[in-house]
Amino acid sequence: MNHDVRHPSATKDVMSTHSVFGAPCWVSLTSRDLEATENFYAAVLGWEWQSAKLGDRARMALADGTPVAGIAAVAGAWQMPVAWTPYFAVPSADEAASRAQERGGTTAVGPLSFPPGRAALVADRDGATFGIWEGELIADWESWREAQPAFIRLHTRDAFDAAIFYGEVLDWASQRPGCCEVHYEGGEVVLRSRGDIVARIESGALGSAPDPTIRPHWQVHFAVADVAACARAAEIHGGSVLSKGSDEAVLRDPDGAQFTVTSRRER
Template sequence: MSRRSAYDPGVPCWVDLASTDVPGSVRFYGDLFGWRADMVDDPAAGGYGMFVHEGSKVAGIGPVRDGGSASLWNTYVATDDAAALAGRVRDAGGTVVAEPMAVFDEGTMVALRAPDGSYAGAWQAAAHAGAELVNEPGAFCWNELCTRDAPAAERFYSAVFGWTSRTSDLGGMAYTEWVAGEAAVAGMIPMPDEAPAELPSFWLTYFAVADLDAALHAAADAGADVLTGVTEAPPGRFAQLIDPQGAAFGVIQLNETS
């Protein structure tokens, strides 16, 4: 289902970009995906806004917080009880970075840090359920944890989000799918050996594109760098990029059967 008005608990429901240069990010993703940014006209929103694609909210954007110096994409997973989830984070050995917090009348957010060092968020919906369009060109379609400690991450995220996991060999690399109910909802890979030692575990967001080659040309013209070149995978051809503000993300041309 591409258009969404609700998400089951345990399903990634929203992504947003914390940017060191919000106007620059708005220009970049507007050029790349055709997004429009609707900024919230309220000082209490702290400069937050919504990326809109073909009339649907697909992602958020705002400035980096608390003196952060790096831009990054954040992944949020749906929950029906933010307070209970925060308790599970602590019980599983994680850190609640931001306690359950009401965001106007839109919903309740929790920010967490897992024992493997990765950060994620959880969202209990009220007026805002999450992305209104997914799995289509111009919208996010997959979220993948790149981790330095797969066993710790597997224990933690299973306990917090209720996920089960299934791991298979993908070209000599262990690839884990996180499963909620009967559906795979996210992935996990080990941190590549060539990654800089200072790079912590992180969640990577993939966006669907209609034509990968055209998207890569557009991204390069708009100032993006290549993190990982074009790769063939069962869901489709993909690549990983770094936007001009330093945030990593993926683009994938999904196969019609995906």
């Protein structure tokens, strides 16, 4: 479920999904243990925490005072996988969910009303889960992107086929003003919004692989100052390092959710 709650201090800066659409606008994590999740991400990414309006199982993560992510400890109670999920801004959650279903995707949750908007959890036709969000954004879109989420990457079976699916569902490369641009760069599909790279799509995932990290999925990349320090902190606080380079590391939190930390200079 989406854990979007508008931050009180961002009231003057909120934007609607009518001005930003088709681009990722939020990320959320389903977990089992809220306190353990808070402690882990505070240690690894330096996040602070704020209560969310969706109850005592939900929290909002802040990076230098800017809302950057939602956390909800509902994985066990709702029989949901522990995972990070990106949400895309859309003018109409109902229309986007309908288009996804018409093109072979499935709607897992919603669309449901979460004032000040509507949200749904959807899976594309290869099984990768993503969210759609209609309504006011939590904070200014550019401030949110600058605060920490560098971009998201879809590991999928066929990048071109996936780009067509998402393009039709989210109105990428349409004639609408402000829509996202889609390009083929460096062997992968690249999504740009207002000139910035906001998502990448790469081929090579295996839909029937027993390892969920190899199956189609969206991976959230967080920008950090020190990749090695984040990797060390992850291990110290009960997580694990799946792979590590000088500018990027794939980490797993104690609950099993996978994410990537990327050097700020590589954004």
